[in-house]
Amino acid sequence: xxxxxxxxxxxTFLNSREEVPLENIRAVQEALGLGKxxxxxxxxxxxxxxxxxxxxxxxxxxxxxxxGGLVTVNGNTCHIKSLERDAAAGITASVLKKGLYxxxxxxxELIVPADCDEARAYAEHSxxxxxxxxxxxxxxxxxxxxxxxxxxxxxxxARLKTFLEKDFNGIEAFKSFTNYLDIVPKGTNKGEALVLLxxxxxxxxxxxxxxxxxxxxxxxFRACGYAVAMGNATPAAKFAADSIAPEADEAGLARSLRxxxxxxx
Numbered sequence: 720x721x722x723x724x725x726x727x728x729x730x731t732f733l734n735s736r737e738e739v740p741l742e743n744i745r746a747v748q749e750a751l752g753l754g755k756x757x758x759x760x761x762x763x764x765x766x767x768x769x770x771x772x773x774x775x776x777x778x779x780x781x782x783x784x785x786x787g788g789l790v791t792v793n794g795n796t797c798h799i800k801s802l803e804r805d806a807a808a809g810i811t812a813s814v815l816k817k818g819l820y821x822x823x824x825x826x827x828e829l830i831v832p833a834d835c836d837e838a839r840a841y842a843e844h845s846x847x848x849x850x851x852x853x854x855x856x857x858x859x860x861x862x863x864x865x866x867x868x869x870x871x872x873x874x875x876x877a878r879l880k881t882f883l884e885k886d887f888n889g890i891e892a893f894k895s896f897t898n899y900l901d902i903v904p905k906g907t908n909k910g911e912a913l914v915l916l917x918x919x920x921x922x923x924x925x926x927x928x929x930x931x932x933x934x935x936x937x938x939x940f941r942a943c944g945y946a947v948a949m950g951n952a953t954p955a956a957k958f959a960a961d962s963i964a965p966e967a968d969e970a971g972l973a974r975s976l977r978x979x980x981x982x983x984x
Contacts, residue, residue: 722926723756730932746973762786763896767845787912808859824865867902876900910938933975
C-alpha cells in the first residue's frame, strides 16, 4: 500500500518551460483522492514552493524547502536548520572575492549583494522578490541564513564545491540545478527531512515513493521505499532510482505516478 508521495519541483513537477503540465496536476489530484499524503520537496525557498503549488492545486501541502533546511506541515514549521553565522559570512566573503555571484536566504526572503542580472533572473524563476544588502557579509554576521546559493557554470561550481568543503567546516555543497550550487548546514538534505516529516505525520517510509531529477534528490531516494528519476535526470539521480520515468516535458511525473498508484494498490 502506497501511503505517501514526495515530489521535487524543477525538472519534475515543472517542465523545462517552468510550467506545470495539466496531466501532472490531474495525477496529483487523483493521488489525493485516493487518500495519499503528497509532499513537495525542493531546494527552493518555502514561499516559492508554497505559492507555486497553491496556484497549481489550490491548497497548502507539507513542504520540504531549502533542500531539507525547513519543513512545514499545514504552514506550521516542524524543523528549521541554519548555517553558522560565521561560516555563512566567511563563505560569502570568499565567493565574492573570487568575483562570483552569491545570494542568501534569511527569514524566507531572498537577499542579494546587488540588483543584477543573476538576482533578477533567479527572482523571476522562483516567483519571488529580492532585497539588496550591499554589505552582504556584515549582514550575514548578524542574521541566520537558511542557505547560500552560487550561480555560475558547471566547471566553476565543481571547483568551488571542492574548495568550500575543504576550507569550511559544518557545511555541504551540492548542485540543485544545472548552474546552481547550494550551500547548506552539514547533514541537511531532503532525505533527512523526509525521515523527520514521516515521524511528524505518521507515514511509513517503506510505503513512500519519491520523484526527482537532480543530485540533491539522491538522499531523498535513499530514504524512501521507491524512487523514480525523471528521464531528464542527472546520472547520479538515475543510478539511485528504482525506475526511470519519461521526461518532465512529456509529463513523466503523471505517467509514472499513475502506474505506481495502480501497481501499489
